[in-house]
Every structure is written in structure tokens, then in C-alpha cells.
Amino acid sequence: MSRPVWQRAAVPLVAILVVVVVATAVLGVGLTRRAFPQTTGEITMPGLTGEVEVVRDSIGVTHIYADTPDDLFRAQGFVAAQDRFFQMDLRRHIVNGRLAELVGPGGVETDKVIRTMGWRRVAEQELAMLDPTARGYLQAYAAGVNAYIEQQGAPSRMGLEYAVLATSAPGYQVEPWDAVDSLAWLKAMAWDLRGNYSEELARGRLVGQVSLAQLGELYPDYPADDHPPILSSDEWSPERAPGADGAGGRGGTSGIPDPDSDDPADRALLTDPVAPPGPTFGTTRNWLADAGVDEALEATELALGAVPELLGRGEGIGSNSWVVSGQHTASGKPLLANDPHLGVSQPGIWLQAGLHCRQVSASCPFDVTGFTFAGFPGVIIGHNRDMAWGITNLDPDVTDFYLEDVRDDRVRRGDDYVPMIVRTETISVAGGDDVEITVRETSNGPILSDVVDSVADLGQGAPLGGVRTSNDYAVALSWTALQPGTTAEAVFRMNVASGWEDFRQAASLFTVPSQNLLYADTEGNIGYQAPGLVPIRRSATHGTPPGYLPAPGWDEAYAWQGYVDFEDLPWALNPEDGVVVAANQAVVRGGEPFLTTEFDKGYRSARILELITERIDGGIPLDVEEMTEIQLDDHNALAEVLVPYLVRTDLGNEFYTEAQDLLRHWDLTAPAEGEQSAAAAYFYAVYANLLETVLDDELPPDLAATGNSRSMLLLEELLRSPDSAWWDDRRTPGVVESRDEVIRTAMIHARNDLTRTLSKDPSDWTWGQLHTVRLEHEVLSSDAAPGLVAGIFGQPPLPVGGGSSLVNAFNWDASSGSFEVTSAPSMRMVVDLADLDASRWVNQTGQSGHPFHPHWKDQTEAWVEGRTYAWPFTRAAVEEAAEDTLTLVPDTAAR
Numbered sequence: 001m002s003r004p005v006w007q008r009a010a011v012p013l014v015a016i017l018v019v020v021v022v023a024t025a026v027l028g029v030g031l032t033r034r035a036f037p038q039t040t041g042e043i044t045m046p047g048l049t050g051e052v053e054v055v056r057d058s059i060g061v062t063h064i065y066a067d068t069p070d071d072l073f074r075a076q077g078f079v080a081a082q083d084r085f086f087q088m089d090l091r092r093h094i095v096n097g098r099l100a101e102l103v104g105p106g107g108v109e110t111d112k113v114i115r116t117m118g119w120r121r122v123a124e125q126e127l128a129m130l131d132p133t134a135r136g137y138l139q140a141y142a143a144g145v146n147a148y149i150e151q152q153g154a155p156s157r158m159g160l161e162y163a164v165l166a167t168s169a170p171g172y173q174v175e176p177w178d179a180v181d182s183l184a185w186l187k188a189m190a191w192d193l194r195g196n197y198s199e200e201l202a203r204g205r206l207v208g209q210v211s212l213a214q215l216g217e218l219y220p221d222y223p224a225d226d227h228p229p230i231l232s233s234d235e236w237s238p239e240r241a242p243g244a245d246g247a248g249g250r251g252g253t254s255g256i257p258d259p260d261s262d263d264p265a266d267r268a269l270l271t272d273p274v275a276p277p278g279p280t281f282g283t284t285r286n287w288l289a290d291a292g293v294d295e296a297l298e299a300t301e302l303a304l305g306a307v308p309e310l311l312g313r314g315e316g317i318g319s320n321s322w323v324v325s326g327q328h329t330a331s332g333k334p335l336l337a338n339d340p341h342l343g344v345s346q347p348g349i350w351l352q353a354g355l356h357c358r359q360v361s362a363s364c365p366f367d368v369t370g371f372t373f374a375g376f377p378g379v380i381i382g383h384n385r386d387m388a389w390g391i392t393n394l395d396p397d398v399t400d401f402y403l404e405d406v407r408d409d410r411v412r413r414g415d416d417y418v419p420m421i422v423r424t425e426t427i428s429v430a431g432g433d434d435v436e437i438t439v440r441e442t443s444n445g446p447i448l449s450d451v452v453d454s455v456a457d458l459g460q461g462a463p464l465g466g467v468r469t470s471n472d473y474a475v476a477l478s479w480t481a482l483q484p485g486t487t488a489e490a491v492f493r494m495n496v497a498s499g500w501e502d503f504r505q506a507a508s509l510f511t512v513p514s515q516n517l518l519y520a521d522t523e524g525n526i527g528y529q530a531p532g533l534v535p536i537r538r539s540a541t542h543g544t545p546p547g548y549l550p551a552p553g554w555d556e557a558y559a560w561q562g563y564v565d566f567e568d569l570p571w572a573l574n575p576e577d578g579v580v581v582a583a584n585q586a587v588v589r590g591g592e593p594f595l596t597t598e599f600d601k602g603y604r605s606a607r608i609l610e611l612i613t614e615r616i617d618g619g620i621p622l623d624v625e626e627m628t629e630i631q632l633d634d635h636n637a638l639a640e641v642l643v644p645y646l647v648r649t650d651l652g653n654e655f656y657t658e659a660q661d662l663l664r665h666w667d668l669t670a671p672a673e674g675e676q677s678a679a680a681a682y683f684y685a686v687y688a689n690l691l692e693t694v695l696d697d698e699l700p701p702d703l704a705a706t707g708n709s710r711s712m713l714l715l716e717e718l719l720r721s722p723d724s725a726w727w728d729d730r731r732t733p734g735v736v737e738s739r740d741e742v743i744r745t746a747m748i749h750a751r752n753d754l755t756r757t758l759s760k761d762p763s764d765w766t767w768g769q770l771h772t773v774r775l776e777h778e779v780l781s782s783d784a785a786p787g788l789v790a791g792i793f794g795q796p797p798l799p800v801g802g803g804s805s806l807v808n809a810f811n812w813d814a815s816s817g818s819f820e821v822t823s824a825p826s827m828r829m830v831v832d833l834a835d836l837d838a839s840r841w842v843n844q845t846g847q848s849g850h851p852f853h854p855h856w857k858d859q860t861e862a863w864v865e866g867r868t869y870a871w872p873f874t875r876a877a878v879e880e881a882a883e884d885t886l887t888l889v890p891d892t893a894a895r
Contacts, residue, residue: 032160032852035152037082039884045147047074047140048890054079057881059869060847060855063354068364070140072355073377075888077144077177080351084374084849085148086159087347089174091375095184096120100429104168108427108435112451115425116439117482123183125484134489138179141377145177160792160851161777169430182376183488186512189373190481193393193513199598200401200547202703210698214725218695219597220713222586227602228609229586230516230528236570238592318584318600319392320631320807320825322608323518323526325578330621331834334520337627338381338390339825341809346775346794346857348844349826354878355379355495365496369873371827371841374849378491381829383839383873386498387521388831392582394514396534397546397596398480400560402444402553403473411442411474412554420447442476444553449475476553478560480533485511490531500525500573507531508566516582522833527573528580530587534564534594545597564593581609583807601709603637603805611807624840627830632866633807634670638712639683641719643668646686649744659751659762670808672768672801680767681758684803685750688814690715693742696815697730707814709805768799771812773821775845775860792851798864800824808866828868837877840868 039056052075053065062079066072081088093099097114099107127135148158155162155174165172199219206215319340326332342349350371355378357364370382381391405412411420421441426434440447486509493506503519507529510517514532519525540551540558551558570587572580584600611630615622643663651657659682666679691705694715705711718724722739729737737745758765777793800821802808811823829841842863848855862868872881 031156031163032850034157035085035159035850036853037079037848039886042887042889043151044891045074045078045144045888046891047143047147048888050890052888054886054888055878055882056884056886057872057878058883059352059843059858061352061354062847063356063369063872063878065356065358065875066364067358069137069357069366072357072364072366073137073140074144074147076353076355076377077141077146078148078888079144079886080353080372080374081145081148081158081177083847083855084347084351085145085152086161087849088145088177088375089158090161091185091188092177092181095188096181097425098428100427100432100435102165102169102172102430104430105432108429111427112435112437113448115427115437116446116448116451117187117477117479118439118441118446119187120180120184122482122484123180123187126183126486126488127179129484130486130489134492135179137377137492138182138488141182142177142179149174149176159849172430185373185375186487187481190479190513193395193515200397200399200549203548206699206703211725214698217717217724217726218710218714220601220710220717222597222599222601223713224586224589227585227606229588229602230580230582230605231570231572231575231588233589235572235575236588238568238590318395318604318809319390320583320604320608320809321390321392321516321518322579322581322583322612322630323390323520324612324622324627325520325526325574326524326834327578328612328616328622329834330623331832333522333524333832333834334526335622335624335627335833336383336388336390336518336520336526336831337631337829338392338518339631339809339828340381340391341811341823342826344773344775344821344824344826344844346777346845347849348775348846349373350380350843352841352843352847353379354873356875360385368495369871371829371843376488376491378495380491383831383833383836384495384497385522385836385873387503387519388833389494389503389520390518390582390829392516392518393584394516394530394532394587394594395584395596395598395600396514396532396594397598398512398514398533398535400444400478400535400537400547401550402442402476402478402558403550404442404444404447404476404553406440406447406474409440413443413556414554440474442553444476444559445478445482447474447476475550478535480514480535480563481512483512483533485533487511499523500527503527504529504571516584516587518580518582520831520833522836524833525574526578526580527571528575528582529571530569531566532569534569535560536562536564545591547596568593579609579612581605581612583608600805601713603709603712604807604809607633607635607637607807624830624832624838628828628840628866628868631807631825631828631830634802636668636670636683636803636806638687638716638805639666639668641716642687643683645719645740645743646683646747649740649747651744651747656748656751659754660747662762670767670771670801670803670806672771672799673766677767677801678762678765680801681754681765681770682750682762684767684770684819685754686746687715688819689746689749689753690743691814693729693746694718694726698726701815704815707804708811711814712805766799767801770819771800771803771810771821772797772819773800773810773824773864774798775857795845795857795860798860800864825863828863829871830868836873837871839871839873841871842868 048071050067050071052071054075055063064072064075064079066075093102094110095114097111097120099110152158155172158174206218319338321338323334323336325334329335351374353372354369355366357366360367368379368382368384370379372379381389407417409420409422410417423439425437425439428434437451440450490506490509493509494503497503497506499521500519507517508531510531511533514534517529517531519527537546537560538558539546539548541549583605585602585605586599587594608630611633615626647660647663651660662679662682667676669676670680671677687707691707691711696704718726727737727739727742729742754765758769774797775795800810802810804811809825810821812819813822827841827843830839832838843859844863845860846855846858850856870881872878
């Protein structure tokens with residue numbers, strides 16, 4: 001996949017970066033210090049009704065104390081801007097489709113796609129539909145950001161990055177922040193967590209690349225017997241759901257289709273995502289023989305790169321979260337753990353914060369702390385005085401492509417052509433001419449093929465029902481996040497929830513992106529809730545789940561029929577075993593109500609459950625330390641299956657058996673260094689070679705196996721099928737390789753690879769030499785940037801343990817030819833509901849977004865090593881941990 005636009009746009013800025021490096025060398029850090037936040041004394045802030053205290057601890061985390069919600073959120077906006085304003089400004093330019101205004105022509109492609117999808121237009125509609133209280137919070141936060149902008153004045157006083165961009169965007173002035181800027185950020189979050197957009201395109205391409213039987217093997221069924229879903233059938237099933245009596249779904253649907261119905265429409269809606277039938281892709285003619293289909297779909301896949309990855313994207317994006325009840329803990333109260341696996345960057349994705357009303361009451365109900373986004377008010381993940389919650393990606397299929405038969409500005413519906421919605425957008429370009437685009441939208445969504453040539457290629461001779469056609473079509477995108485939603489309101493409601501029913505009511509407003517929500521409270525309850533918009537529709541391709549391949553837009557039978565009713569979404573309160581694990585695996589057995597096949601294959605979730613069960617069965621009461629230890633587990637379950645094949649292989653040469661012998665004493669873990677690290681390095685080198693030989697010889701280069709959970713499950717199943725066609729290496733015509741031959745070759749290649757890259761002596765190898773994490777700036781990093789620039793705006797590569805689909809999920813992409821980390825735990829937290837001040841947390845980088853600031857990267861070492869920090873919550877604990885206190889005072893002269 002191509003690099004995100006903001007990284008491609010950074011290449012022309014290298015010369016500017018060099019100038020800044022030289023200037024910084026001359027002036028020291030004086031240029032950067034201009035943007036450092038004031039953290040002590042007083043600052044007069046307009047709009048406040050009373051004094052606000054901003055207490056910062058030793059790692060720069062802010063705890064804010066105020067008497068009203070308005071003052072609280074004004075202060076949150078102000079201090080977030082103090083710490084991370086450039087990150088906020090960059091994000092709003094991206095999500096509003098205005099990146100080119102900041103970085104020049106390199107941002108135009110991104111702006112075209114986002115303007116066509118209309119993220120800001122949807123956010124404007126959302127603001128209008130939120131309740132007045134939520135709107136007030138957003139507006140107060142914006143007022144606080146604007147107070148910061150007014151105080152600082154020049155962009156160079158808000159971040160060193162503006163000095164870097166001064167040449168590409170001369171005369172750039174920071175605009176005021178508004179509430180829609182915050183809401184539009186939720187679209188970026190939803191985009192990166194949107195489900196099977198990539199897989200839908202990839203499968204369409206692979207139909208023309210591999211046999212249908214092999215394609216079915218590439219997407220193996222979810223292994224529910226070995227990797228239990230989040231909820232068992234005893235904990236939740238459609239029959240016992242409150243809405244199972246036919247309650248209406250969102251958007252006027254009739255809820256989940258009747259599983260006993262003989263209606264073909266109902267049966268189409270209920271294709272089982274856990275054990276789907278093998279794809280048949282139509283029978284009228286084989287579209288594999290038609291030229292051009294792979295090129296069209298390959299170009300469509302590249303369109304994904306037009307939108308920057310702000311949270312991260314791909315198979316490794318996910319999270320771990322689990323909760324255990326007091327029956328299993330040392331304190332007798334629940335414990336909750338969460339570590340979202342997202343992209344890596346400098347600064348990191350999250351800000352840590354505490355928001356406290358001095359006197360908690362109905363008029364000022366906030367006493368909450370946790371992780372939030374710079375640019376958005378409230379707390380996204382964390383706890384208040386009564387309960388804690390964690391979030392992982394649920395990942396239902398919430399995007400579909402529709403082929404549209406278009407004539408000028410009219411689109412076919414049935415036998416008629418009806419008008420589309422048409423509008424013109426003007427993109428301003430720093431250092432260039434304005435770009436004007438025409439946006440067209442059908443009932444299925446915006447037509448991306450109008451602005452992205454690669455998506456337009458999908459419509460040329462596009463497949464219908466899995467069969468190649470000779471027709472040309474436009475391509476529209478349906479996506480739940482293009483419908484106005486109430487997720488912002490859900491965040492505020494969750495922040496003040498005081499029990500399970502409050503929590504569920506808040507969750508019912510959490511529309512996009514659909515997430516797994518875990519719950520624990522100080523009364524001893526634990527629970528799980530699946531929220532979000534989950535569309536109901538039919539499959540347009542016989543024998544496949546809905547959304548598997550593009551559907552004909554002119555046939556209303558395949559349009560979305562509304563959304564699954566919230567009351568029909570799975571939930572559980574106080575399950576009998578006292579444990580809930582949600583790590584992106586299947587939620588429940590069977591096809592209801594998640595119309596998808598794309599769940600993570602459950603290696604992480606199964607391992608977490610195994611570790612918890614071992615402790616319970618061994619009589620070890622769980623505490624914060626035990627929960628943290630589980631988060632750091634790097635045991636590889638695939639190795640349990642694969643290593644026996646590796647150690648019995650006859651390599652016939654001491655040079656190769658020397659490396660093989662490492663596996664005979666390996667404990668199947670992946671530490672960055674130490675006694676077991678050499679074996680880990682060798683195992684992962686063998687694994688990468690196996691994937692390349694077994695799968696990549698038959699796949700397009702950009703669809704090569706990544707090494708994540710689906711690759712692991714596929715290889716595990718292939719090991720038990722020695723005669724599978726996948727074992728044959730197509731690059732050796734006239735020779736048909738066996739499973740054992742391929743394994744032997746992979747081991748030999750791995751030994752040779754590590755000899756060249758690390759050392760001839762296997763005892764010198766470490767996994768951390770291969771497996772590193774590079775924390776780079778979101779916009780100013782590039783492969784062409786000199787090392788001095790990288791030193792200012794990022795961090796050098798750091799050796800790390802863990803790996804793909806391990807609990808300690810420092811993921812890497814086998815298709816890249818590198819073991820470098822692509823996504824990782826973006827933070828870690830463990831909440832102790834018996835003593836909230838005993839909770840622990842750590843962030844990926846640091847609280848500050850300013851290079852050279854003490855809190856720019858002060859948490860990174862602890863994050864890499866698996867250490868955490870104290871997480872004070874009560875006023876006494878916050879004061880004990882305090883390093884600096886800033887007082888924000890009302891502007892009495894403005895009254």
C-alpha cells in the first residue's frame with residue numbers, strides 16, 4: 001500500500017527541515033521553548049465564571065478542577081492546546097478536507113476524497129442533533145482552544161512545526177477552533193476502524209488470482225471451538241435478547257431477520273459469519289478469464305492511501321481488554337485492563353487527563369480520568385468515581401461498495417434514471433492554485449470514482465454477482481459514519497455514568513465506530529455491551545456473506561435496510577464465570593447480528609483467557625501486577641503447532657542445525673533480548689519465509705500475507721493438509737513441492753538471512769535487532785529526511801519484544817520485508833475498582849507535543865519495557881503527586 005498522503009507530501013519539505021535543523025543548532029532550543037506551556041502561576045482566561053486549577057504531575061498529566069462543566073471543558077480545551085496544538089490543527093485540516101492549505105499540493109488528493117465523503121458536512125449535521133448539554137460542552141472546549149490561540153498569537157508560538165511549514169504555507173494564520181472541528185475528528189477514528197473495506201476489494205481481486213478452492217482457504221472460518229467468542233451461548237443468544245420478540249431496528253427496520261423464516265431475503269441476511277459457506281461467485285460464467293479485473297481492483301485498493309492513517313489501519317489494528325470480577329481478585333472487587341493496538345507516532349495518539357468538579361452534583365457531574373484525544377472534550381477510555389470502561393474494536397462490516405449505472409448526473413434505480421445530489425467543492429492549496437471538484441452522491445453514498453481514478457477503475461467491466469461484466473460503472477461507498485450520529489453525546493454520558501443502566505444508556509448513543517465496551521464498577525459488577533450501527537443488507541453474490549463483494553446499486557433489494565436495534569446487540573452483566581475477554585475476536589457464535597467474516601481469529605483472546613484461567617485454577621488471586629503481567633505476555637500459540645514440524649526436519653548440515661537447535665529449548669516467547677531472544681528471531685525469520693513461499697508466490701505483491709491472525713490460522717490449517725495446492729511454489733515450474741520440502745527450504749533461507757543481517761553465530765541473534773519500533777512525527781517524517789531532522793521530530797528505532805497476534809501486540813507486516821513495528825499498544829491501563837488510586841497506566845510517548853520538552857517522550861522507555869506509572873485519582877492522591885499548579889482566572893475586565 002502506498003504511503004499516506006501526509007507522508008508523501010513531506011518529501012518536498014526536506015530542504016526546509018534542514019534549514020530548521022541548522023537554525024535550531026544555532027539558536028539552541030530557544031525556538032522550541034516559545035511554544036512550551038506555562039504550568040505555574042496564573043493565566044487570565046475569558047469566559048470563565050470561577051477559578052480553575054490545572055494540576056500537573058511528574059509525567060505532565062493534567063488534572064483540572066472547576067465548579068461548572070463549562071469552566072471544566074474550557075480549561076480542558078486550553079490545556080490540550082498548550083500541550084498538543086499542532087497535532088490538533090493538523091488533524092482538523094485532514095478531517096475537514098483542508099490539508100492542502102497546510103502542506104500544499106501534496107494534500108490535494110486527501111482533500112478530494114474527504115470532501116467527497118463530506119466528513120465535515122456530516123459533523124455539522126451531528127452537532128445539530130446532539131442534545132443542548134453536549135453541544136454546550138463542545139462549544140466550551142472550543143472556547144478554551146480559542147483562548148489559547150489568542151494568547152499565543154503567532155503560529156510559531158504554538159509549535160515548531162509551523163516554522164517548518166512557513167515556506168510551503170507562507171503567511172499561514174491559525175483559524176479559530178469550533179465544535180465541528182472536534183466532531184469531525186470522530187470520522188477519522190471511524191475511518192481507521194471501519195471494518196472490511198480492504199478485504200472486500202482484496203477478495204474481488206483474488207478471485208482472478210487463485211482458484212476458488214484456494215480463495216476459500218485464504219479466508220478460514222473463525223475457530224470458535226479453540227478461540228471462544230466474547231460471550232458464550234449461555235451468556236447471550238438471539239433468543240434471549242430483549243429485542244428477540246421483533247422489536248424494530250434503527251432506521252425503521254424490522255430488527256434481525258427471523259432465523260426460522262423460509263423467506264429467501266431473511267436467509268440471505270443471515271449468512272453465518274463464523275462458519276460461512278465457501279464462496280461460489282455465480283455460475284453463469286467465470287470472470288477469472290476476463291482481462292483487467294485485477295488491475296481495476298488493485299487501483300481501488302490503492303485509494304485507501306489517499307486518507308492519512310491517524311489511528312492506524314490494517315490487520316494489526318485492534319485491542320486487548322478484559323475484566324474480572326471480585327471473586328477472582330485479591331481485593332474482592334473487579335479489575336479492568338485495556339491496551340488499544342493502534343498506529344505508532346510521535347507524539348502519540350492519546351492525551352491523559354483528569355476532569356473533576358470540585359463538588360460533584362447534578363449540575364456538575366464530572367469526576368473522571370483517563371485517555372482522551374487532543375481536540376475532543378471528555379474522556380474516551382478510563383474511569384470515574386463509580387465505574388471503569390474499556391474499548392476494543394468490534395469490527396462489523398460497516399462499509400460497502402455499490403456499482404452505479406450513471407448517465408451524466410442521473411443514476412439508475414430500477415428501470416429509471418433519477419437525479420443525483422450534486423455539489424461543487426473548492427480546495428485551497430498553499431503555494432498553488434485552487435482546485436475545484438464536483439461531488440455526486442446517490443442513495444447509496446458518495447461516488448468516489450469521480451475524484452479517485454483508482455476507484456473509477458473498479459467500475460470498468462466490474463464484477464456483478466462474482467461474474468465479470470462488460471459494463472462500466474461508477475462506484476459509490478456506503479459507510480455508517482456518513483450518517484449523522486451521537487457518539488459525542490455517548491462519551492459525555494459515559495463519563496458521568498454511575499451504574500450499569502446508565503452505562504448501557506450511554507452505550508446506546510455510541511453509533512460509530514462500533515466497539516466492544518467492557519464495564520466494571522465499585523459495587524462489584526462487571527459487564528459487556530456491543531453498541532454501534534450495524535447495517536442489515538442482503539448478499540449480492542450467491543454463497544457469500546453480505547458485503548463480501550460489490551453490489552448493484554440500481555437494485556434496491558441490495559440497499560441497506562436499516563440497522564440492528566440496540567436491544568438486539570449482545571450484552572452481558574455479571575457472567576457466571578466472572579470473566580469477560582474482548583480482544584477483537586468473534587462476539588458470539590453464529591451469524592447474528594454481525595454481518596461480517598472479518599473478526600480477528602482469536603489468538604490473543606484465547607491466550608488472555610488461558611492466562612487468567614491458569615491463575616484462577618492455581619489459586620492465585622488477581623491484582624494490578626498480575627493484570628499488567630498478562631498484558632506483557634509474548635507467548636506464540638502458532639509456535640506450539642509449528643515448532644514440532646521445524647525441530648523434526650532433517651537439515652543435514654551443522655551450519656543449519658545450529659540454528660534449528662535454538663528451537664529445541666525455546667519457551668515460545670518473543671523477548672527483545674535475553675536467553676530466549678535468539679530462538680525467537682530464528683522462528684520469526686522462518687515464519688516470514690514460509691509465508692512468502694507458501695502464499696506470496698500466488699498473491700499480488702500488495703496483497704501478500706501480513707503474518708497476523710488470519711495468516712497464522714491459515715498456516716496452522718495448512719500444516720494439517722500436506723497435499724494442499726498452497727504448498728507448491730509456483731515460481732519453480734515443473735516441480736511440485738511438498739509441505740516438508742517447503743518447511744526445510746524456509747528454515748535454510750531463514751538461517752542464511754540472519755547470517756547476512758545479524759551474525760554467523762546464532763548466539764548473537766536477538767529479536768530486538770530485527771523487531772524495532774520507530775516513533776515518527778505524523779507529518780514531518782519521511783524516508784528522505786536527514787537523521788538530524790528525525791532526531792528532532794521523532795525518536796530513533798527502539799528494540800522491542802512481542803509480535804503480531806501476541807498479547808503484547810507489537811505487530812509487524814510480513815509482506816513488507818521488514819520486522820519493523822506497524823502498530824502497537826497505544827497505551828496500557830489497569831483499573832482497580834477496590835482502590836482507584838492503585839490503578840496504573842502508561843502512554844506511548846509523552847504528554848507534550850513539543851520537541852525538546854521534558855514530557856515529549858518521557859513515557860516511551862517505560863512503555864517499551866512494560867512498566868507503568870501511578871494513576872492518581874482522588875484529590876489527595878493528585879495533590880501528593882503534583883509537580884506544578886496553574887490557576888486559570890476569569891477575565892473580570894471583560895465582564
